[in-house]
Amino acid sequence: MTIKRFTLEEANALLPQLKAELGRLQEMSEELEEQYIAYRMMKASYKTTKGDPLFELESKLDFMQVEFNLHMDNFSRQGVLVKMITPGLLDFPAIVDGEEALLCWREGEDRIAHYHGWNDGYAGRRRHPDA
Incomplete structure (x- = not known):
């Protein structure tokens, strides 16, 4: 599997679209x-006596989960890693x-200006030299 690598400019250009997609994902x-809590x-x-009246709600939850997974896959297909929703x-x-590094964006930031190593995580963020 080939990993897509972004320049700072490419990642920042994609950010407005990703922010909108992330909002929908949230x-x-x-x-x-x-819905799961309500279910x-x-x-x-509910006391089951005959049949399964919860089937419709279970089906709805299954469909919502599939739709959610498809939206998550949109990020993966673009080479972007969702670390937190x-x-x-x-x-x-x-x-x-x-x-090798990860350019890092956190909700609330206007643009990507930080990065960290693959094993450093958010706590290891440093300012990008070109930011």
Whole structure:
């Protein structure tokens, strides 16, 4: 598998589109969680006697999960790593100063200005030399 590598300019150019996609992903995640909680509460209080009236809700949850996974896959297909949905945290594989690195964007930042090593994580963020 080939890993796409981004320049700082490429990653920042893609950021507006990704912010919108991330917003939709956050909405879907919240809705999925709310529906799952409602389902669990309904299931806990329901006494099954005949048939399965929860089937419709289970099917809805399954469909929501598939849709959510498809949206997550959109990031992967573009070569972007979703590290956290809320708050949004995205990583872009790159080469910085000749080394493998991840350009790092956190929700609330206007643009990508930091990077870290593959094993350093968010705590190891450093300012990008071209930012």
